[in-house]
Amino acid sequence: MPLHEERDPIMSAGLDSSVSEAYQPFTTDLMSGLIDSLGDALIGINAEQQIVLFNRGAEELFDYCAPDVLGRQLDILLPPDNRAAHEAHLETFAKEGVRTRRMGHRRSIRARRADGTEFPAGATISVADLDCGRIFFAAVRDITHHVETRNHLAESLNEHQRLARLDPLTDVLNGRVFKKAIEQSIKELRENGVPFTLVFIDADRFKEANDVHGHVFGDELLKTVAARLSSGFRSTDVVARVGGDEFGVLMPDCTAEIARTRIPKLRTALLADMQAMGASVTFSIGVLNCIQPPESVGACLHAVDSLMYSIKYSTGDGIAWGELDGVQQV
Template sequence: MKTEKTLAELIEIIPDAALMIDEDGSLVLLNEMLADMFGYEKQELLGQSLDILLPEDIREHHHHHVLGFFKSGKTRPMGQGFRFLGQRSTGEKFSVEIMLSHVRLDGKEYALAFVRDNTFARQTEDKIRRELERERLLALTDHLTGLGNRRAFTRELEQDIDELKEHGWQFAVGFIDLDDFKLVNDTYGHEMGDRILQDVASSIRHGCRGTDFVARIGGDEFATIHPGATLEDAVQVLDRVRTSIVTEMEEKHWPVTLSLGVCHCDDPTRDYTVAELLRAADQAMYEAKQQGKNQIKIASL
């Protein structure tokens, strides 16, 4: 057929891999670039089902796309076309993007597809996604201790407030401040002070439950969230943390203790706020300092 011959010559000079299938999904035309992309000789592919270029687990799904394309008659331009996995003759799977157009020859319908190897673009997208995730994590992480920072703590606490309101899930908030930390910095220097903060952060994290959230929200201030905890549960966890850290500080002859405040939230009808809960826990911690330090006080809400 002269028209088909002309089309076959045309797709050999375009800058993309190209193929044409009939309504049965059989390959009736393709160019050398397409054959090279998939690792075949042209003659190996002509007359074959399009399935030969697809992983077995997506063939049926793709067949429905082909039927829908012939039924709708809608062209899919590059950049708005399909992205899916192709399969080379070696069995290697790779990402491709295709542009689809309808072609009518001698009263028969065909689909003309221009195919691009999307591997590099996919790798670039994955790299950008990983970098964005890394930047997101850095924005929520305290650089000195590796704990969550104040921003991360606020987000986490907002979620717990929402879950209490929606599901009735109680939680507790702890506020921890190191006693006499300024004396450490003035006596031993800021490098030693940073080391103590790192040790304290590690001890808090390991002393809390796996489901608890721990953050450094200020210079020597830490905060914790204890999802599902009763007030008694939270006090028990925080007192265990306090005892462990004070023992460690005494062994290293560092004059540091902990004052802690804790507040408990269990009323789903109440409109708690992050600022309110931090203020209450902070006030309880301040009372602990005023009444001798190195103890836990419970906030009134």
Template sequence: MPAAAIPATEAARLSELRSYEVLDQACDISFDNIASLAAQLTGCSAAVVNLIDADRQVSMAAHGLPVGELPRGLSFCSHTILTPERMTVVPDARADDRFSDNPLVNGPPGVTFYAGVPLVNPQGAALGALCVVDFAPRDISESQQVVLQQLAQTVMTTLELRRAMNRIRTMSLTDGLTGLSNRAALLDGLDRAIAAQRRAGTPFALVYLDLDGFKKVNDLEGHAAGDAVLRGVAQVMAARQRVGDVAARLGGDEFALLLAAATPELSLALATDLAAAIAGSASAQPRGVTASVGVVSFVTPPSDLDHALAAADELMYEAKLAGKNRIAHREHAVTTVAPIPSAG
């Protein structure tokens, strides 16, 4: 059984596919409805909305067949995406060299008839196909082909709306200057961390940073220089952000880092490394900044978000009052204030 060729634009196609963030996600009921309509309006036994990933076919919705995954080498739709300008019709797969020895044809479910319309996005990438299948040889009329093409367009319209909504949500949770998360995103992550701790006892920490000397940069060098400093701090934070962490700019020269699943010892070590890196990167600038840092390690849950933020903010001011370029760390109501080690 010959596997379908890989499109010449495969890398770009996969990039477009993943931009929709639908692989391995819960199915949208609208796709189920489209699959049901496709089967009914074409008189076929089954219909499926399939996406073609790098090495698998992922069903987003199905009518008359189970939703699931297949190896890409067995996929009819992997052939359909090779001709994005037209639909693929297979009246009898048993007589087609591409599919005659396919296990889906010779074994259950016994696919015999197939018609698929490529799901092509505005950038010209064929993401997958809306297909109808039957278990006996047949054909599909011109009017049924038109219906199937219109339903495929509806699938793409729904995917485009979903991608646009995801992008809007991302923008609403991103700081425009630095590209870090914003306060709203931090609060969302903090809420999830508190819930996880209440559910499973998972420790976490909140690191609160305020830049020392930032006002002088703005006053003497101008706001463009100040913005460059903020972006530099953001780069240092992003480089040290682990999977599950949230690095955020809260506003002005205040930043925060939510450390997920971090013990008190690890939290203090990560915060110390972060603050030292900020001081080290600033030392190379004509007028650099350092950071006063408050770190709260939660081994038991805070009462709420405000309690968590206030605790970290209080420690940050404690570090600043102790001489700046300091870390104040609290664990189990024990507070320590210490200088930040030199970056060298």
């Protein structure tokens, strides 16, 4: 039957005569016109999940003619992997005792057209107890555009949140996030006795390299340092750019012994990277092992900053090691 051919939207194909008679009050011209004039697709099913109502909007949405679906199971309008979940939802809904005209049970579902294509659908469900038995009604809309818009907004929000955490040039964390991570490590140390190590790394003579080779070269140099730091530490360590040519690394649950094994190797790798770039850049590094909780994040940063500058303003190109009770230089 072609779409929109004159017919009653409510039929009883495959149902017994008592059910057919029970639907007669709905088959007047007025009711048929009202049902077909609805903007949404309107579908009705009985307790056996047989389709007993399929209006013109449903024909257009699902690309089925009403006589082809009336009396058949609702499964033909659902993807196979969604059918069990739908049945469970319908059973739960029925137990809630919702009556006629009580709408508002909205959820997102997957639906399937006659050609097998699937689409996200929004459904408003209600139930009515008629002479023929309990009938579930669903007003259904294609919400593809809504879902795409929502997903796009979610992606944009995630990207915005990601960018708010990162340094835009080097793609490592920024100083604000770094301070929050230190705050968390101080809390862990204070409450659970978990030590941590804080590392500050300054690129010696970076300004000179930037002036000689240009800003593009300088940017690439900083990216190279950031990449080396990101790959040279543990996955649990936090790498951040904390200043123009300064980087910070937080090593949670890290003893002085672990730091003394890793940091010299990292410095060697950084120097090799600079040599490969043709840059006369070395690194002043301060390493602070925290076995006692510092008074604040600021106090912790000041201590490791002092270690780093003790190298930078003396010989440069070295590592200063320290704890809260003293400083050692190598």
